[in-house]
Amino acid sequence: MKKKTHPVYKETTIVCACGNVIHTRSAKENIRVDICSNCHPFFTGQQKLIDSAGMVERFKKRYEGKVAPKKAKKKDSKKKDSDVQEADPDSEKI
Numbered sequence: 001m002k003k004k005t006h007p008v009y010k011e012t013t014i015v016c017a018c019g020n021v022i023h024t025r026s027a028k029e030n031i032r033v034d035i036c037s038n039c040h041p042f043f044t045g046q047q048k049l050i051d052s053a054g055m056v057e058r059f060k061k062r063y064e065g066k067v068a069p070k071k072a073k074k075k076d077s078k079k080k081d082s083d084v085q086e087a088d089p090d091s092e093k094i
Contacts, residue, residue, distance in 0.1 A: 007027040014022040016036035038044070 009025055009027060010029065012024060012026045012029050012031060014024060014031045014033060014036075016022075016039060017032075017034050018036065018039040020036050020038045022036070
């Protein structure tokens with residue numbers, strides 16, 4: 001291995017805005033974070049759940065009466081029986 005390619009891995013402290021201090025090892029010294037596992041709502045269980053019930057009803061209410069009419073489906077491009085010309089049985093194909 002080449003020397004001086006890896007950073008120095010030293011002990012450091014991570015300080016959260018809530019005051020929580022974590023001692024670990026890193027290439028950086030004295031890391032400050034805004035949120036940690038002690039104060040994050042996902043980990044503390046105090047997260048606010050957005051009430052998604054009623055979203056469909058609000059959507060329908062908002063766009064009620066504004067729905068564009070459906071376009072008619074195109075029919076198959078198959079030839080009708082009246083359009084097909086019958087070949088003469090007496091004529092031969094070369």
